[in-house]
Amino acid sequence: MRYLSVAAAFAVGVAVYSCSFSARSADDGLAERLEASRKVILAAAARIDQLVEADRKKHNVEPSLPANDQIFMRRVYLDITGTIPTAQEAFNFLESKESNKRELLIDYLLASEGYASHYYNYWGDVLRIKSAGDNVELHSYVAWVKQSLKENKPYDKFVYELLTATGKPSENGAVGYYLRDQGMPLDNLSNTVSIFLGTQIGCAQCHDHPFERWTQKDFYEMAAFTYSVDTRASGKAYQTQRRAIEDEIKKRNLSAQQRQLITQMARYNQWDLEDNDNRPLKFPKDYDYGNAKADSVVTPKTIYGENPQLQSGQSRREAFAAWATSKDNPLFAKVIANRLWKNVMGVGLIEPLDDVEGAEASNPELMEFLTYAMVRLDFNMKQYLRMLMNTDVYQRRAVYREVSEEPFHFPGPTLRRMTAEQIWDSLVTLSMDEPLANTYDTNSPYRFPYFDIENASPSSIVDRGVALYSERQNRGKKSASMSASKKPSGPNLARASEMRQPAPAGHFLRDFGASDRELIEGSNQDPTVSQILTLINGSHHYQIVREGSQLMELLAKSDKDQKLRTRIIYLSILGREPSSVESRLALNVFAQLKQPYRGNRELIWILLNTPEFMFIQ
Numbered sequence: 001m002r003y004l005s006v007a008a009a010f011a012v013g014v015a016v017y018s019c020s021f022s023a024r025s026a027d028d029g030l031a032e033r034l035e036a037s038r039k040v041i042l043a044a045a046a047r048i049d050q051l052v053e054a055d056r057k058k059h060n061v062e063p064s065l066p067a068n069d070q071i072f073m074r075r076v077y078l079d080i081t082g083t084i085p086t087a088q089e090a091f092n093f094l095e096s097k098e099s100n101k102r103e104l105l106i107d108y109l110l111a112s113e114g115y116a117s118h119y120y121n122y123w124g125d126v127l128r129i130k131s132a133g134d135n136v137e138l139h140s141y142v143a144w145v146k147q148s149l150k151e152n153k154p155y156d157k158f159v160y161e162l163l164t165a166t167g168k169p170s171e172n173g174a175v176g177y178y179l180r181d182q183g184m185p186l187d188n189l190s191n192t193v194s195i196f197l198g199t200q201i202g203c204a205q206c207h208d209h210p211f212e213r214w215t216q217k218d219f220y221e222m223a224a225f226t227y228s229v230d231t232r233a234s235g236k237a238y239q240t241q242r243r244a245i246e247d248e249i250k251k252r253n254l255s256a257q258q259r260q261l262i263t264q265m266a267r268y269n270q271w272d273l274e275d276n277d278n279r280p281l282k283f284p285k286d287y288d289y290g291n292a293k294a295d296s297v298v299t300p301k302t303i304y305g306e307n308p309q310l311q312s313g314q315s316r317r318e319a320f321a322a323w324a325t326s327k328d329n330p331l332f333a334k335v336i337a338n339r340l341w342k343n344v345m346g347v348g349l350i351e352p353l354d355d356v357e358g359a360e361a362s363n364p365e366l367m368e369f370l371t372y373a374m375v376r377l378d379f380n381m382k383q384y385l386r387m388l389m390n391t392d393v394y395q396r397r398a399v400y401r402e403v404s405e406e407p408f409h410f411p412g413p414t415l416r417r418m419t420a421e422q423i424w425d426s427l428v429t430l431s432m433d434e435p436l437a438n439t440y441d442t443n444s445p446y447r448f449p450y451f452d453i454e455n456a457s458p459s460s461i462v463d464r465g466v467a468l469y470s471e472r473q474n475r476g477k478k479s480a481s482m483s484a485s486k487k488p489s490g491p492n493l494a495r496a497s498e499m500r501q502p503a504p505a506g507h508f509l510r511d512f513g514a515s516d517r518e519l520i521e522g523s524n525q526d527p528t529v530s531q532i533l534t535l536i537n538g539s540h541h542y543q544i545v546r547e548g549s550q551l552m553e554l555l556a557k558s559d560k561d562q563k564l565r566t567r568i569i570y571l572s573i574l575g576r577e578p579s580s581v582e583s584r585l586a587l588n589v590f591a592q593l594k595q596p597y598r599g600n601r602e603l604i605w606i607l608l609n610t611p612e613f614m615f616i617q
Helices: 006-020 030-058 069-081 087-095 101-110 113-127 139-150 155-164 173-179 185-197 216-223 236-251 256-268 316-324 332-345 364-376 381-389 420-431 458-484 529-537 540-545 550-556 562-573 580-593 596-608
Strands: 229-232 271-275
Touching: 030 364, 030 381, 069 087, 069 101, 069 113, 069 381, 087 550, 087 562, 101 113, 101 381, 113 139, 113 420, 139 173, 155 173, 155 316, 155 332, 173 229, 173 271, 185 216, 185 316, 185 332, 236 256, 236 458, 256 458, 332 364, 332 381, 364 381, 420 540, 420 550, 540 550, 540 596, 550 562, 550 596, 562 580, 562 596, 580 596
Parallel strands: none
Antiparallel strands: 229 271
């Protein structure tokens, strides 16, 4: 079989990645700037290793052994792109003689489409992103987050745009941040402070916090910054239009199903997020503390730091967002630096992630440096990840860690089971040549079309609804006809990021712990019996060994070369070459089953059910 050279495989990716950190202009100084950037990143990585090593010595912790190329490669693929490498990708890297091939691989993967796909899954979990909420489509929110990751939008800008978003979902996907919690402005504020500022103030919504210094007054003063957000289309104007639509429906001889669809379509187009400063927040009528008067208007005030002063033409939300995302905010950079450190190393320097305020890091000097680095890098998340992955500590063997409240001093990253999304996406990679070709828009079409409901006539809206109903009826008949006929061969698989959000209950992803997107970071990696049964008996194995799958196509080219077939299967599933003992066992499997297809299928099934496949070493 023929493999592309590692230089050819990496060249395009590195070029694209490098340009994303340049001034985005081709000039004579580009190469010099890129080399300067590289030196800064490697110097910062070296400083991290110095701080980790000093902490190890202080606590008498021995570092784990260095990870070999096979372990490193599989780990960095899973950590950046969320999937295992293909056999060809594994072969290219392992056979490369480049002295800095690990550095090149990190750059290549950060430039790939897989980066945005994988980190969308992470932020989808953190932000509790759903495809739809209560009478609202949030597809544009999904698209906005993905696009922000693809263009490597600086984290401070990403958060600022979420917190200040206005307009219709069809015009600005970022409004999905508030529409996700529409009707729950106080809960939204609690989530905002928890996610972006690492501070738990939710308990103070109802009473003074029993264990922290936050009071109910503190909570309401913070909430007053964002409470003015209004998520309904011009209030009275929309209600007037809604009644006109209902009157138009009554004039026509429509079925109950048609009437319901038209009403739903109108509701899904009501949303237009704006600031309504005439809607101030008031303390509860039963407010029972002496520091404020019940049912009085709350004056916005931050829970720490200098209170932002509204500038001319600035909304309260804009003032709050500017304060929250400022480089001078002591928590904003620290929280994201700690988040991404845990995402890469397995354990945060401060745990839990949403209780950073006032907490002591396991390595204070390192936490201070990482916070400084995040600000110095202008909140460039790719550069920050690039720095972490070029460290010696990241490139050491993983360490098993018991669930413990004891500080962890990083002899290496922790041993982790793949997330549900990583397992699923790896199985999709084994099944398909282009896993990202099956897109979200195809898998999760809009339930209702976007249109300007305020300026459309009631008659045209009803006409649109009747036409949509007829289209759906015809589509249903066509689907039934296709079901009765012979179905096309091959899987209809998509990566987790390209499926409806969240995956439905009972799906492989949910069985393996994917979040239902109700709680912040609601996913888990707890083992269950159903997971074992799914891996042993699940249909995913059939998709991988079916004729025409990515892996089987590769194996078909090896013909009767049993050693090559063994290598391909091991490289594809475990990202490494088989040992001599494993090669002999594989040959025994092939000899017993005789037919190449059956032998391949059996060996694939065996490796998919090993702990080595499930864990990030």
